Amino acid sequence: QVQLVESGGGLVQPGGSLRLSCAASGSILRFRFDTMGWYRQAPGKQRELVAAITGSGNTNYADSVKGRFTISRDNTKRTVNLQMNSLKPEDAAVYYCSLDDLRTTTLWDYWGQGTQVTVFS
DSSP: OOEHHHHHHEEOOOOOEEEEEEEEEESSSGGGEEEEEEEOOOOTTTEEEEEEEEETTEEOOOOGTTTTEEEETTTTTTTEEEOOOOOOOOOOEEEEEEEETTSSSEEEEEOOOOOOEEOOO
16 A cells, blocks of 8 residues: 655745645555656635656646646655745645556556645735
8 A cells, every 4th residue: 555645735825835745655666657746626626637747757737837836756755745836826725646556557546635725815
């Protein structure tokens, strides 16, 4: 089993920054090969993928966060981070860390419990 634990959420004013972290543990011998992603879900809205990073470091971002968010990973520490700058009220959501085990045919096989990001004036 793989466990993912997010941290770093909190309260921030518009224009502020937060850095989210996700720590992986358990049976993750292939962590460095698998894709990691950050999703978010605001109340009443569909869960959306905001950023993803492959084992080799290739990244992709939702258009709404390009230029403001940066995803990174440390395969030695088995962590993935999301640096969020210039935060907007519409960024407020629960942010989830997810891992896609590329050995399976299913997507996003493991999920964290989420961390709340609140943006307010």
